[in-house]
Amino acid sequence: MSDCVDILGMLVKCSNFAAVKHSTQRRKDPAKTPYINHPIGVAYILTEEGGVRDASVIMAAILHDTVEDTDTTLDEIKKEFGHQIAGIVAEVTDDKALPYDERKRLQIVHAPTSSREAKLVKLADKLYNLRDLEKATPEGWSDEKVAEYFKWSSKVVEGLRGTNRQLEASLDEIFSRHDL
Numbered sequence: 001m002s003d004c005v006d007i008l009g010m011l012v013k014c015s016n017f018a019a020v021k022h023s024t025q026r027r028k029d030p031a032k033t034p035y036i037n038h039p040i041g042v043a044y045i046l047t048e049e050g051g052v053r054d055a056s057v058i059m060a061a062i063l064h065d066t067v068e069d070t071d072t073t074l075d076e077i078k079k080e081f082g083h084q085i086a087g088i089v090a091e092v093t094d095d096k097a098l099p100y101d102e103r104k105r106l107q108i109v110h111a112p113t114s115s116r117e118a119k120l121v122k123l124a125d126k127l128y129n130l131r132d133l134e135k136a137t138p139e140g141w142s143d144e145k146v147a148e149y150f151k152w153s154s155k156v157v158e159g160l161r162g163t164n165r166q167l168e169a170s171l172d173e174i175f176s177r178h179d180l
């Protein structure tokens with residue numbers, strides 16, 4: 001019972017941390033959805049659709065964009081949430097100092113050798129973003145960029161396969177709608 005309480009407390013702490021860090025950010029959709037909807041939604045895909053019950057994976061999903069997209073450091077994540085969660089967050093964090101094409105190339109390269117935990121977060125992240133992309137075109141994106149994103153995502157997902165049947169099946173449905 002005390003373990004449960006601890007996990008619950010940690011989950012709320014993660015949610016609050018991410019909400020504070022992303023508080024001024026919006027998604028790129030025309031409705032300018034609050035950014036926090038994305039990490040919460042990624043965590044929800046994992047529990048609800050992927051059947052994932054590993055609390056470290058769910059916490060890392062909630063925190064997954066804090067280092068990449070806010071002033072959060074990995075040391076801060078380690079201090080607040082421990083080295084295991086910090087490790088997963090590190091694996092799913094792109095180095096925004098690198099040129100765009102290189103960042104995207106490295107995701108394809110790193111996918112197959114990622115930990116199972118990081119692969120789960122990546123699968124749910126891609127599923128969420130591709131669903132968003134089917135619903136609305138992000139502001140400033142050309143049709144070519146949208147098509148390129150679907151194609152690139154399918155290459156990243158190739159390297160994540162064999163991790164979660166349900167999430168991969170949902171991604172495959174999306175890819176087949178786009179002839180991938």
Ligand SMILES: Nc1nc2c(ncn2[C@@H]2O[C@H](COP(=O)(O)OP(=O)(O)O)[C@@H](OP(=O)(O)OP(=O)(O)O)[C@H]2O)c(=O)[nH]1
Pocket residue numbers: 026027028029038065068094100125126129130132133138149
């Ligand atoms: N489809 C979609 N994406 C949006 C929206 N708002 C923000 N994003 C974010 O945009 C990122 C993809 O945009 P890009 O132009 O390719 O990349 P960049 O922002 O990292 O430079 C994703 O980052 P990411 O989560 O780090 O994932 P990844 O693409 O690097 O895997 C996604 O979360 C939206 O309304 N729709």
